[in-house]
Amino acid sequence: MIEIVYFAWVRERIGLPRERIETGAATVADLVEELRGREERYAAAFSDVSALRVALDQELSEFEASLSGVREVAFFPPMTGG
């Protein structure tokens, strides 16, 4: 089981802030493919991954990164703090 969290417009498009899923995805990119295939709202949220950022266990990461041992994956748009 892996915890997936969504922020900002990604959360709004998918319609929920977090969910736990069972996945065999080896990398973040594989997980994105799996999610895209689920429903239209996921396809809409993940239509352009260049517009997204990913964090693995609360550290910024890359879409090519492995999910091995990862407990929490977060997807969000580029950050706008400050």
Next chain:
Amino acid sequence: MKISVQEGPFDAGAELDAFSHGRHEVGAVVSFTGIVRDREGGLVAMEIEHYPGMTEKAIAKIAEKARARWDLADILVIHRFGSLPLGQPIMMVATAAAHRRAAFEAAEYLMDYLKSRAPFWKKEVTRSGEHWVEATPEDEDALSRW
């Protein structure tokens, strides 16, 4: 070093006084306060979302990098989340050092990284609707000078 991620307001003046007080080795304190502004007219509030847990870690990491790079006596970072009305402070950073150059540069460094490497997202609520503030290429370019 004080890092606070909070929903409630803060008093930037009082924070700065407390931060500056009684430091005999410090010759320079620089501070920056970010305020909710009306960019296009009609802004009612700014809603700020963040990633609890990651936010604090990301800010601590940015602050540690600043401390490794400049000779700083101390760092203060306060960043709010939630719904903030027009004109309210969103965040502040302060740096204390023996000399002004380190204090100025470190404050700019902290601001540049907080803008695009700390997990906050701003949404503008206006009279005609609401929209997420988009990151700009300038935000990313700002990091390349460091």
